[in-house]
Every structure is written in structure tokens, then in C-alpha cells.
Amino acid sequence: MLSILEDYRYDVLETLFGNVEHCIVVVDRSGCVSYMNDSYCRFLDVQKSTITGQHVTEIIENTRMHIVVETGEEEMADLQKIRGDYMIAHRIPLWENGEIIGALGMVLFRDTDEWKIMNTHIKDLLLELETYRNQMQQQNGAKYSLHDIITSSPEVLQLKEKIRKTAHSDVSVLLRGESGTGKELFAHSIHHLSERSTKPFVKVNCAAIPEHLIEAELFGYQEGAFTGAKKGGKPGKFQLAHGGTLFLDEIGDMPLHAQVKILRTLQEGEVEAVGAVQPQEVDVRIIAATNQSLETMIKEQRFREDLFYRINVVQMDIPPLRARRGDIKVLSKYLLQKVCDRTGKRVQDFSPAVQDFFSQYHWPGNVRELENVIESAVHMTDRKVIGYEDLPPHLQSPSHPVRDGQSLKMVVEQAEKQAIQLALEESSGDKSIAAQRLCIGKSSLYEKVKKYNL
Numbered sequence: 001m002l003s004i005l006e007d008y009r010y011d012v013l014e015t016l017f018g019n020v021e022h023c024i025v026v027v028d029r030s031g032c033v034s035y036m037n038d039s040y041c042r043f044l045d046v047q048k049s050t051i052t053g054q055h056v057t058e059i060i061e062n063t064r065m066h067i068v069v070e071t072g073e074e075e076m077a078d079l080q081k082i083r084g085d086y087m088i089a090h091r092i093p094l095w096e097n098g099e100i101i102g103a104l105g106m107v108l109f110r111d112t113d114e115w116k117i118m119n120t121h122i123k124d125l126l127l128e129l130e131t132y133r134n135q136m137q138q139q140n141g142a143k144y145s146l147h148d149i150i151t152s153s154p155e156v157l158q159l160k161e162k163i164r165k166t167a168h169s170d171v172s173v174l175l176r177g178e179s180g181t182g183k184e185l186f187a188h189s190i191h192h193l194s195e196r197s198t199k200p201f202v203k204v205n206c207a208a209i210p211e212h213l214i215e216a217e218l219f220g221y222q223e224g225a226f227t228g229a230k231k232g233g234k235p236g237k238f239q240l241a242h243g244g245t246l247f248l249d250e251i252g253d254m255p256l257h258a259q260v261k262i263l264r265t266l267q268e269g270e271v272e273a274v275g276a277v278q279p280q281e282v283d284v285r286i287i288a289a290t291n292q293s294l295e296t297m298i299k300e301q302r303f304r305e306d307l308f309y310r311i312n313v314v315q316m317d318i319p320p321l322r323a324r325r326g327d328i329k330v331l332s333k334y335l336l337q338k339v340c341d342r343t344g345k346r347v348q349d350f351s352p353a354v355q356d357f358f359s360q361y362h363w364p365g366n367v368r369e370l371e372n373v374i375e376s377a378v379h380m381t382d383r384k385v386i387g388y389e390d391l392p393p394h395l396q397s398p399s400h401p402v403r404d405g406q407s408l409k410m411v412v413e414q415a416e417k418q419a420i421q422l423a424l425e426e427s428s429g430d431k432s433i434a435a436q437r438l439c440i441g442k443s444s445l446y447e448k449v450k451k452y453n454l
């Protein structure tokens with residue numbers, strides 16, 4: 001009986017859902033499409049004859065059908081983004097004898113007009129929500145929180161724990177790490193978790209302000225304090241951050257005269273605007289960041305030791321990306337999704353050659369560089385999988401800097417593996433063509449494929 005049902009399952013589904021206006025999809029236990037009705041095929045613009053057996057993620061953008069099969073939990077009236085718009089879908093797991101055998105998905109709109117009206121309504125609501133969110137962010141200035149720090153590295157996980165423990169207190173934090181490692185992200189997260197989270201988060205990039213303007217920028221000025229001063233004066237970053245957090249980025253670039261004044265402000269809780277007669281009370285928490293060795297700068301008398309001790313109460317050293325290679329994989333997946341959401345392009349993965357290159361490359365610009373490389377590749381590619389040739393040209397040159405401690409043998413093997421991966425990719429896996437391209441014999445190629453586990 002069961003096998004008869006098995007044999008007729010497609011026909012049964014077609015009889016039930018074939019003429020229904022709603023979009024219906026059924027997937028099996030492994031998330032592959034067993035059935036999709038004509039309405040859905042028309043909506044997605046796919047050929048009904050070609051989709052059966054394909055994984056549902058290949059067919060439906062942002063689907064969660066394969067996840068419902070895993071979790072066994074139904075998802076009712078869930079928002080799903082398709083081609084830049086939102087639709088609402090039910091996803092229901094299908095059970096047989098206590099075991100999940102698949103899932104049924106149903107899109108809830110009857111005709112395009114109704115859907116358009118609903119979609120516009122939802123978009124309006126989301127836009128409104130986004131506006132409120134932005135207003136909140138503008139008011140307090142901090143965009144990121146702890147869950148935005150993506151990592152699998154034990155060192156960074158420890159730092160996240162340290163943030164949880166220290167954020168609520170008012171201690172100063174010094175964030176150290178190379179450019180692009182995420183210092184600003186950390187500063188935002190500390191502010192978010194602190195008691196000051198509803199108050200302003202104000203950032204000052206000390207390297208970007210001309211030396212003669214730094215005092216006016218930090219402490220503000222009174223009307224008529226100097227030629228060109230604005231009518232009514234201007235509050236400084238300290239005044240703007242009152243009650244909240246002041247993030248001093250690139251503090252190593254702060255001129256000495258401003259360092260003296262910052263220290264005095266922190267010790268006395270008062271700030272003196274340029275040209276002012278009376279000091280003003282300020283209450284700020286300091287988070288500073290640097291990629292320079294402040295200890296060396298102290299020895300060279302370019303940084304004040306007393307200020308160093310004042311800002312260095314809790315220190316967090318964020319390791320460079322090359323020292324936490326496990327993060328490259330998680331971060332690249334996360335950043336690919338982030339870039340796709342931002343650009344509306346649908347790219348799903350990286351080819352093995354790209355993954356291999358990412359894991360070997362030394363990433364001097366750290367996570368920022370990784371994000372830029374992915375963004376550029378997403379724009380360049382015409383496929384769903386980013387290939388080596390989609391990477392920016394400077395990364396495709398054979399002269400990638402060799403990492404410290406690599407022997408000549410390791411470098412040669414790495415280059416050999418990459419060349420083979422590339423040839424295999426370009427020949428769509430055809431080993432005879434790949435061997436020809438590489439000017440080696442087929443058996444030699446087989447040996448190397450085995451050696452490098454390709």
C-alpha cells in the first residue's frame with residue numbers, strides 16, 4: 001500500500017495542488033524538491049521539468065524549507081525576501097510514523113495585485129521600523145553590538161567574554177590591534193552593553209583632525225575664541241559625549257598638548273572650551289584604540305605615560321586575521337551574506353580554489369580587506385559561486401607575499417595545489433583538459449589530485 005502511495009505521490013500532489021493559485025512546494029527529508037506546482041514555477045520563472053531533485057536552496061531564494069526539515073518546527077507566516085521584495089510563507093514539516101519525511105511550503109498570496117498591496121504595506125512598516133532604528137542609532141551613535149562580532153577563534157571569544165564582564169562598569173578600555181581587526185566594532189559593543197547605552201556614543205578619529213584644530217574639536221570653543229569661530233561657539237566631542245562614551249580612535253596620533261588636556265579633563269571631570277572662562281562638568285567613559293606601540297612612543301616621549309595608565313585600565317588585544325585562520329571561513333561566509341543583502345545579488349559560495357587562497361593569504365588589511373575583496377568579487381562574478389578569476393587582479397598575481405616560517409617546499413606545494421585547483425575549475429573538473437592546460441601527464445595529475453586531496 002505504502003509503495004503504491006510512493007509511486008503515485010507526485011500525481012496525488014499534482015491533483016491536490018496543481019490547480020491551486022497559491023504557490024506550493026514540497027521537499028523531501030534532505031531538502032530536495034519533490035514537487036512544485038505551476039503557480040510557484042511561474043512565480044520563480046523556473047521550468048517544472050528541471051527542478052525535481054534539486055536542493056531547494058538552488059531554486060528558492062532565502063528559503064528555509066531545508067531548515068524546517070532539520071528542526072521539525074513549523075514556521076507560520078514568515079517573511080521571506082525574494083528578488084528584493086517580501087512575501088509571506090508557511091513552512092510545515094511532514095511526519096510519517098514519528099519521523100520527518102519532508103516539508104510543505106506555501107506562499108500566502110492569491111494574486112499579484114493583492115500581493116503587491118500587502119508587500120507595499122509591509123515595506124512601509126519595515127521602512128518605518130528602519131527609520132526608528134536609524135533615529136535611535138543617530139541619537140546614541142553606536143551601530144554594532146556583541147552579536148555582530150562574528151568569530152570562532154578562542155582568543156576573540158575570550159575577548160567577547162571580557163566585554164561582557166567589564167562593559168557595565170565605567171573603566172577605560174584600550175583596544176589594540178592592526179587596522180581592520182574590528183576595534184571600532186568592539187568599542188560599539190562595549191557601549192551597547194554598558195549602563196550608558198541610551199546615551200551618546202561619540203567617535204573621534206584622532207589621526208584625521210589637523211593638529212591646530214584638535215583642541216577645538218575635542219573641547220569645543222566659545223564665540224569669538226579665534227578668527228573664524230562660529231557664532232554662539234561650538235560644543236566639543238567631550239560635551240557631546242556627556243553621560244555616554246567617547247571613542248578615541250588612533251589615539252597614538254593625538255598631539256602632546258591635547259594629551260595633557262585630555263588627562264586633566266578625565267581627572268577633574270571638567271572640560272574647558274577654547275576661550276571659555278568657566279569649566280563645564282563632563283562625565284564620559286573613554287574607550288581608546290590604537291595600532292601603534294604606545295610603550296615605544298612613551299620611550300620616545302611622543303606619548304604621555306600618565307595618560308597611558310589612565311586609559312589602559314582594561315586592555316584588549318585583537319589578534320590579526322592571519323593569526324586566527326579559523327575565522328577566515330566563518331567571516332567570509334558571513335560577509336558574503338552581508339554583501340549580498342546589501343547589493344541584492346545572489347551569490348552562494350566560494351570555489352575551493354578561492355577558499356584555499358583565502359585560508360593561505362596573509363590579509364594585511366584584516367577583516368576590512370576580506371570584506372572589500374568579497375564585495376568586489378560579488379560585483380565581478382556572473383555565477384552563484386565566486387571563482388578565483390573573480391578576485392581583484394592584485395590578489396591573482398603569482399607574487400603573493402610568502403608567510404613567515406614557510407619553507408620553500410611548502411611555498412612550491414601551495415602554488416602547485418592552487419594551479420591544479422584553478423585548472424580543474426576552468427576545465428569544469430575534466431582531468432584530461434586540466435592536465436593539458438598544466439602541460440603534465442594525466443597520471444601525474446591524478447597523483448597530485450590524490451596528494452592534495454582535491
Ligand SMILES: Nc1ncnc2c1ncn2[C@@H]1O[C@H](COP(=O)(O)OP(=O)(O)OP(=O)(O)O)[C@@H](O)[C@H]1O
Pocket residue numbers: 148149150151177178179180181182183184185186249291331367368371
Ligand atoms: N569579528 C568581526 N565580525 C564581523 N565583522 C567584523 C569583525 N571584525 C571586523 N569586522 C568588520 O570589518 C570592518 C573593519 O572593522 P573596524 O572598522 O572595526 O576595524 P578597526 O580595527 O577599527 O580599523 P581601523 O584601525 O582601521 O579603524 C568593519 O566593516 C567591521 O564591521
